Amino acid sequence: MSATTAAPRDRLLETAATLFYAEGIKGVGVDRILAEAKVTRATMYRHFPGKEALVVAYLEREDAVIRGYFEVAGAAGGSSRNLLERVIEGIAEDARRYHRRGCPFINAAAEYPDVDGEVRAVIDRHRTWFRDTLAGVCKAADVPRPGQVAAALVLLRDAALVGVYLDGDRVTTTFRRTARQLAGLAT
Amino acid sequence: MSATTAAPRDRLLETAATLFYAEGIKGVGVDRILAEAKVTRATMYRHFPGKEALVVAYLEREDAVIRGYFEVAGAAGGSSRNLLERVIEGIAEDARRYHRRGCPFINAAAEYPDVDGEVRAVIDRHRTWFRDTLAGVCKAADVPRPGQVAAALVLLRDAALVGVYLDGDRVTTTFRRTARQLAGLAT
């Protein structure tokens, strides 16, 4: 079972995602992706209209993974209050372990200023979903002013991801403490 | 008095700063900067060793502006508690009015993954200064646990800048409310 066992399209997306996240999008050329994915140019352009489509697919994949986290956490049972606790803990752990280079969506937005582009549309969809989902969790947990708290938690998650990247792990402590305080959880 | 009155170096930096912030760094070529600044290639390479030096100068300029804000606010007098209030208000206003495309440093970091590069060094210096300065303000204002509060305020400021860019002005309300609450100010 060689490294090229997976389907070309999957290798392409996997490689692109890794490189885009680690080195920035404009900083990674198509040639580089093709070489590391061991996929030829023609194959890539059969699966994706161009580089930007690859970027969109990368972000949509990222979005799907995060939605998956929430589905698993929601299905796991436990009280609503406990779910809120696990969400906060999950964000901190995710930042510390899997997103040491910051938030893929925030990073991509830095490189794509055009509000009307497809890239920004994906980012927008993800953020809207996240904000709404978090508000639902807060409401279910009987948090006073759930909308306000959810909005603040969204801010804090952005900050936690940026903070781990630029300032190191210690911000996760600040994130946990601040988030729990806002949500009215035991400190 | 034509548009090219200012010294070439100043025009260069002004133009580069505007373009880098508005469109991202890797997305803006040297040719573009030269054309809009009405400066020739040779002149640019006389003042700056290369594009990266222009990026560093852009970020250092941004850093200097923000330090200037704090100097003015500090010299203006008023109680320490009032200074803390003005700092929070200043961050919100700055995000809403002058940084609608997010934080220049966070955006630049998204495009420069190399921790050892000069770009990341400038970013690091800025963030360290900001964190320390904010801790000093909190301490002077007799905020309980000033270190913790300052750390949380840094997180919130990152989030406010990102939030205004990607979600719109309404996050400044969340920022103000959350920041004031953490700092123990009247809501």
Next chain:
DNA sequence: GTACAGAAAGAACGTTCGTTCTACTATCGA
């Protein structure tokens, strides 16, 4: 067996990238 689709391989397109270079001109202090 034949036909067809997907993938591999690689040449080539024109454009832009950052950078270097030469040559000419304007300014200003020594």
Next chain:
DNA sequence: TCGATAGTAGAACGAACGTTCTTTCTGTAC
């Protein structure tokens, strides 16, 4: 007046960019 300095103007560099193309191979379904 001379010579250094800084700016203008524009050609040119090799490399990388994203994209398109033709050709060959290899399965698999009819």
